[in-house]
Amino acid sequence: MKVHTQRLKDLGKAARNLLILALLVSAMSAAFVIYQTTEEVVTIVDEENTMEYSFRGNKTAGEILSDNDLYLEEMDELSMALSQEVNNGDTIEIKRASDLTVVVDGKEYAFTTAEDQVDRIIKRLGLRINELDIVQPAQGEVIQAGFDGEIRITRVTEEMDVNEYPIKYAKVTRSNANMDKGEVKTIQRGSDGLRSVSEKVVYHDGVEYSRTIVEEVVEREPKEEIKEVGTNVYIATSRGQTRFQTAMYVTATAYCSCTICTGSGNGITASGTRATASRTIAAPSNFRFGTEFYIPYFRGSSNRGIFKVEDRGGAIRGNRIDIYFNSHEEAIRFGRKTLKVYVLD
Ligand SMILES: [Zn+2]
Known part of the structure; x- marks a missing residue:
């Protein structure tokens, strides 16, 4: 009984080893097959065009571009080095250079760049933008398709303009029955008042663009003219x-x-x-x-x-x-x- 048991035990062990071996072999061959058949997929973004590209094995960014008949012009920029090996799921982005003109301070700067962010373009030119200046398209914006190629910087300055104006005095006429009709007596001489008006003047590139009244103060009240006319x-x-x-x-x-x-x-x-x-x-x-x-x-x-x-x-x-x-x-x-x-x- 005891021997019988031992035999059965040995028998079971051998079968188990065989099973492990079989599993191992099939796993390895499956891995090999998977390796052989696995496609790698990359996304290529060429400006407005986005495409998916599948390949097997190892490829560099440059190889993938030429597989797709995509070529870089002199000032175009790529999101990775041409020689870099591309992995599954990567995105290769091509930024195409375009002709730009920056108009500022009466000058025009024309150049070709793949840069599409307005503030970076301005920074590259070494232009100083003051707080009030107007940049079109706005700084921080990314140049969109259909952009006419012109970035315009309008220099904006503000100035307070204070002017004084007379306030015309009013004329008051009173009748006086003790005076003959046709007689006029000045009881009080009129005098003009004075008001000061503070305006904020906005200049665009040195030319007056707008004028807004900020404060109006009566410096001196006018004094009315009082006359008496006779009614007798x-x-x-x-x-x-x-x-x-x-x-x-x-x-x-x-x-x-x-x-x-x-x-x-x-x-x-x-x-x-x-x-x-x-x-x-x-x-x-x-x-x-x-x-x-x-x-x-x-x-x-x-x-x-x-x-x-x-x-x-x-x-x-x-x-x-x-x-x-x-x-x-x-x-x-x-x-x-x-x-x-x-x-x-
Ligand atoms: Zn005479």
């Missing part, structure tokens, strides 16, 4: 309370019918009447013939200060009137006076 239209004359159109101050001169005073010397007025002292005055044409003037200066005279516009005169314009006298002597004696007159209704 009644004056006491020899006729009692008499209504007038307007009161005004005039420069009054005097004349007679002599040839020195008048051209004709015939004593006939422009209105066709005979010139008469204490009645006839010459006034500008805006006072029609027959208009009565009350001149308080003459209130003690026979006419109680009431005159009639009957004549005109070449020099009688604006606030000028000419008063008729009987003699040249009297006219000379009167001379020239500033008088308040009332133009009666």
